[in-house]
Amino acid sequence: MNPDPVWEALLALDRGRVWHPYGALPAPVPPLPVVSAEGVRLRLADGRELIDGMASWWCAIHGYRHPALDRAVTEQLQSMAHVMFGGLTHEPGIRLAERLTELAPRRLEKVFFADSGSVSVEVAIKMCLQFQRAAGRRDRRRLLTVRGGYHGDTFGAMAVCDPVGGMHSLFTGVLPEHVFAERPPDGFEAPLDEGWAARLSALVAEHAHELAAVIVEPVVQGAGGMRFHSPECVALLRALCDEHGLLLVLDEIATGFGRTGQMFACEHAGVTPDVMCVGKALTGGYMTLAATLCTAEVAETISRGEGGGLMHGPTFMANPLACSVALASLDLLDGLGWRVRVAEIEAGLRTGLEPARALAGVSDVRVLGAIGVVQLEREVDMAAATTIAVEHGVWLRPFRDLVYTMPPYVIDAGDLARVTEAIVDVARMSG
Numbered sequence: 292m293n294p295d296p297v298w299e300a301l302l303a304l305d306r307g308r309v310w311h312p313y314g315a316l317p318a319p320v321p322p323l324p325v326v327s328a329e330g331v332r333l334r335l336a337d338g339r340e341l342i343d344g345m346a347s348w349w350c351a352i353h354g355y356r357h358p359a360l361d362r363a364v365t366e367q368l369q370s371m372a373h374v375m376f377g378g379l380t381h382e383p384g385i386r387l388a389e390r391l392t393e394l395a396p397r398r399l400e401k402v403f404f405a406d407s408g409s410v411s412v413e414v415a416i417k418m419c420l421q422f423q424r425a426a427g428r429r430d431r432r433r434l435l436t437v438r439g440g441y442h443g444d445t446f447g448a449m450a451v452c453d454p455v456g457g458m459h460s461l462f463t464g465v466l467p468e469h470v471f472a473e474r475p476p477d478g479f480e481a482p483l484d485e486g487w488a489a490r491l492s493a494l495v496a497e498h499a500h501e502l503a504a505v506i507v508e509p510v511v512q513g514a515g516g517m518r519f520h521s522p523e524c525v526a527l528l529r530a531l532c533d534e535h536g537l538l539l540v541l542d543e544i545a546t547g548f549g550r551t552g553q554m555f556a557c558e559h560a561g562v563t564p565d566v567m568c569v570g571k572a573l574t575g576g577y578m579t580l581a582a583t584l585c586t587a588e589v590a591e592t593i594s595r596g597e598g599g600g601l602m603h604g605p606t607f608m609a610n611p612l613a614c615s616v617a618l619a620s621l622d623l624l625d626g627l628g629w630r631v632r633v634a635e636i637e638a639g640l641r642t643g644l645e646p647a648r649a650l651a652g653v654s655d656v657r658v659l660g661a662i663g664v665v666q667l668e669r670e671v672d673m674a675a676a677t678t679i680a681v682e683h684g685v686w687l688r689p690f691r692d693l694v695y696t697m698p699p700y701v702i703d704a705g706d707l708a709r710v711t712e713a714i715v716d717v718a719r720m721s722g
């Protein structure tokens with residue numbers, strides 16, 4: 292392939308000026324230039340095509356350039372791209388709030404729109420603090436979470452990420468210090484571990500007087516380590532929150548919209564949180580949008596409290612383009628028969644990743660819904676892994692000791708098999 296002079300210049304600029312996530316500038320492994328994407332495929336500047344095993348960080352559930360999603364954006368553009376949400380309102384925002392509250396567990400009736408997942412977590416934390424204060428419990432200002440979690444990169448969210456994986460040591464003295472319980476024991480189907488339950492219960496009781504809320508990712512811990520735990524752990528947290536007057540915040544940013552086989556992962560546990568965050572797949576990966584849902588009790592208590600309401604208001608709150616494409620994405624999800632689709636992907640992942648189990652250097656293979664994970668005994672060499680996956684015509688982005696996929700729901704069996712073959716090959720080379 293001839294090097295393209297335009298792209299050579301662009302990549303030189305990228306190296307010189309552009310930050311990429313979680314890394315040095317320039318990035319030690321140069322990023323691959325993408326010129327377009329369609330269905331489940333990314334097209335690179337040199338003409339190669341890669342099947343996207345990552346769904347653009349788990350968002351692009353319907354794939355790229357979906358005609359219905361393209362149309363939703365184009366149609367919304369005919370009326371307005373954006374308008375402020377302070378003092379003004381619009382149909383896409385109202386309709387999306389209605390839709391989300393219909394989809395969500397029953398008591399979640401109120402919606403605050405945010406412009407990213409991390410901000411929706413900040414809003415959730417703020418809701419809990421303002422709620423306790425408005426309820427006259429001013430000493431309840433800390434949060435409890437479990438180790439191994441990930442809730443975003445802004446400071447409030449970072450403070451409840453895993454203290455080691457979330458690199459709290461870089462920000463000692465800056466982050467608020469919350470209460471960390473042990474990570475829930477591994478295994479979606481594992482019975483509730485009595486020892487863990489007893490230690491968690493004791494920790495909550497010990498700190499209840501100073502706690503506003505518990506915040507966790509239900510059932511699947513995503514970027515903190517791609518681990519699955521029993522829905523019974525989530526149910527126990529709900530019971531402990533009720534017992535001690537704490538709010539339960541569930542971060543469904545990664546797990547929401549069918550990814551784990553239920554519309555929201557908390558449905559595995561039959562649990563309704565007081566506050567719930569959604570984001571990522573909300574717009575089908577088209578645009579950044581997130582939302583924090585809460586119960587009427589939380590909203591009413593905050594609204595009666597000092598300050599006269601929830602003290603947050605992002606500039607691009609409820610952006611109409613994003614709300615319109617989110618509505619179209621939720622329509623598609625209905626039409627897709629997502630339950631069956633996710634179950635088919637789950638079966639394909641189980642079959643396709645099974646050969647990795649026998650490989651040297653593989654410590655675990657786990658699948659839940661449309662999430663497939665191979666965990667290695669050592670850290671993955673990212674550059675080597677990327678090269679192997681690209682040779683398979685597949686885009687993967689392993690991290691730490693994890694090679695995984697969260698593919699678009701529209702991926703067909705043949706493409707899914709190529710993704711799992713690439714993962715198994717990366718695991719083989721890394722062993």
Ligand SMILES: *Cc1c(COP(=O)(O)O)cnc(C)c1O
Nearest residue numbers: 407408409441442443513544545
């Ligand atoms: C990605 C993610 C976030 C942060 O969302 P951003 O849109 O990247 O700010 C928060 N919580 C969970 C569980 C996530 O997976």
